[in-house]
C-alpha cells in the first residue's frame with residue numbers, strides 16, 4: 001500500500017505563506033464563532049443564496065489561481081503540483097467561506113471530463129466548471145434505478161445530430177439552481193444494461209425540462225425530480241462514445257465517494273465539549289468511545305489524503321474510494337450516537353443549539369449512507385473488486401435491457 005506523504009520540504013513553506021496571506025486578506029478566519037451551527041437551509045431563498053454565495057466564492061478562488069491547482073493550464077487549471085492543492089485544501093479549512101455544491105460537482109465531474117472528454121470539450125467545459133461560470137447537477141438516479149443504476153430507463157433517440165430524450169430522474173441535488181446537468185440516457189435498449197448507456201451534458205434551460213423540488217421533513221428541498229419530455233440535446237454534448245457511458249459513470253461515482261468520504265467536518269471538539277458540559281469527561285466508557293472516534297476520524301483523513309493525492313495525479317486511487325465513504329459514514333454513526341448518549345433523554349426534546357447539533361449529527365448519517373452509493377452496495381463493491389470475493393448473482397447482466405422485467 002502507498003505510504004501517506006505528510007512531510008513538507010522547506011521549499012513548500014513559501015507557497016503555504018502565499019496561500020495563507022491570500023486567505024487572510026480575502027476570507028474570514030473561523031473564529032470562536034458558533035461551533036454548534038448547522039448547515040441546513042429550510043427556506044428556498046436562503047438555500048438559493050447559500051448556493052450563489054458558494055458559487056461566487058469558487059469564482060474568486062478560480063481568479064486567484066486556487067481552483068484546479070494541479071490541472072493542466074490549457075483547461076483552466078494552474079499546472080501546479082499535487083502538494084500545492086493539498087496545502088490549499090488544508091489552509092481553506094481554517095476559513096468559513098465554502099465552495100459547497102459547485103465545489104463538490106467540480107471534484108466529481110472534473111476528473112471524469114479530464115479522463116474521458118474530447119479535446120474540444122475539455123477546453124470548452126473545464127474552465128467554466130472550475131470558475132463556476134457553469135454549475136452542474138447530477139442526473140443519474142431514477143424512480144426504478146438507484147443502487148442498480150445501470151437499469152435506468154430514460155430513453156434517447158437519435159434524430160439527425162441531436163438526441164431526443166424522454167424520461168424521469170429523481171433525487172437530483174441542487175438541480176433547481178444549476179445551469180447544466182450530466183445525464184445518463186439509454187441509447188441501446190437491445191444491449192445488456194451496462195452497454196447501452198450514454199453520458200451527455202445538458203443545458204437545464206432546454207425546452208422540455210421540468211424541475212420539481214422535493215420537500216423533506218425538515219422543510220428543506222435539497223433535491224428534485226427532473227422530468228424530461230422530448231428534450232433535444234446536441235450529440236456534440238456526448239462525453240466519450242455512444243453506448244459507452246458506464247465507464248465514465250464509474251469514474252464519476254468513484255470521485256463522488258472519494259469526495260464525500262474526504263469532506264472534513266470537525267466535530268471532535270463538540271463531542272468533547274458535550275462530555276464536559278454533561279460532566280462525563282472522566283467516564284471510562286465515554287473516553288473509550290471518544291478515542292475510538294478520534295482514531296477512526298484521523299485514519300479516515302489519512303486515507304482521504306492518499307485517495308486525493310492519486311486523483312490529483314490522474315492515477316487510480318490506491319484503495320476503493322467506496323471504503324473511504326464507508327468509513328466516513330461509520331464515523332458519523334459513532335459521533336451521532338455519542339452526541340445523543342452524552343446529551344441524554346433531555347437532548348432528544350431539547351431545542352438548545354447543542355441539542356439541535358446532536359440531532360443533526362445523528363440524522364445526517366442517513367443522507368451520507370445513501371447518497372453516492374448506499375453502504376450495502378459499497379460493501380458489495382469492495383468485496384468483489386478489492387477482496388476478490390465471488391460476484392453477486394446477477395441474472396440480468398448479459399440479457400438485453402429491453403427483456404429485463406421492470
Ligand SMILES: Cc1cc2nc3c(=O)[nH]c(=O)nc-3n(C[C@H](O)[C@H](O)[C@H](O)COP(=O)(O)OP(=O)(O)OC[C@H]3O[C@@H](n4cnc5c(N)ncnc54)[C@H](O)[C@@H]3O)c2cc1C
Nearest residue numbers: 138139140141146147171172173367370371372373374376
Ligand atoms: C443526500 C442525497 C443526495 C443525492 N443526490 C443525488 C444526485 O444529485 N443525483 C442523483 O442522480 N442521485 C442522487 N441521490 C440518489 C442516490 O444516488 C440513491 O438514493 C442511491 O443510489 C440509492 O438508490 P435508491 O434510493 O433507489 O435505493 P435502492 O437502490 O432502492 O435501495 C434500497 C435499499 O436496498 C439496498 N440494496 C439495493 N441493492 C442492494 C444490493 N445489491 N445488495 C444489498 N443491498 C441492496 C440499499 O442499500 C438500500 O438500503 C442522492 C441521495 C441522497 C440521499
